[in-house]
Amino acid sequence: MPHDLAGQTALVTGATAGIGRATALALAARGADLIVHGRDERRAADALRRLADLGAKARFEPADLSDPAQVNALAERAGRVDILINNAGIFHFARTADTTPAAFDAHIAVNLRAPYLLVQALAPGMAARGHGAVVNVSSGAARTPGLGSGVYGATKAALESLTRVWAAEYGPAGVRVNAVASGPTRTEGTAVHGEAFESAGRAVALQRLADPEEIAGAIAFMASADASYVNGATLDAMGGLPALG
């Protein structure tokens, strides 16, 4: 693994579980220093242990991303950030008739407003230093209609839209902003769906669920110099669409 991210500091939101933790480990393997974000201290300690095993420099910064004051405080405590991975997200599926205003607001706050505030707070510093990378974690639900994933998919579609806007805003200063759209992946968050979720894996061309490391690889690529001319793009790590017929 190339140590191409040595000397760079990466903030990964939701790095205490699933795709975020795998991404923190993938970035550490490329030499980055890590700021592990999440809420759960036990999960954070486990992530820090795994990072220490790789010899990575890492620290935990907790914040509830549904609270804008905590998001801004997180950005302040983070200090210099060269790589921002907007990974933390919630997905509480319900059809439109069953979606409460509170559930609607929670998705917007965590999946959309928090990445927005973090980019607002951290991208100017990257721009001033003349380099930086932001990767937003999206989902197939951004473009594929799913019964019950309406509000969730809408937040991810908006995040992909903002990805293109931020790429245009900060690109001239050398800051790249991209997204990775994940397919169905085995994580702590999806474990609750059990066998029903396995069928989501059978619905993609590869005919299986992803492991978090497979999404993390795509995210780390987008953050790395290997993607130095990729800006405003959404990379599908979705196992491929099956053909009709």
Ligand SMILES: NC(=O)c1ccc[n+]([C@@H]2O[C@H](COP(=O)([O-])OP(=O)(O)OC[C@H]3O[C@@H](n4cnc5c(N)ncnc54)[C@H](OP(=O)(O)O)[C@@H]3O)[C@@H](O)[C@H]2O)c1
């Ligand atoms: N898994 C999939 O199949 C899939 C598919 C497409 C897209 N995605 C996207 O990939 C990302 C990660 O998904 P995942 O499956 O890895 O999730 P996960 O296993 O449920 O882990 C979620 C992470 O986000 C953090 N988090 C959640 N709500 C938070 C809040 N209000 N404040 C602070 N941190 C919060 C959690 O922190 P704590 O546990 O410490 O509280 C945890 O680290 C999400 O954006 C999701 O939408 C996932």
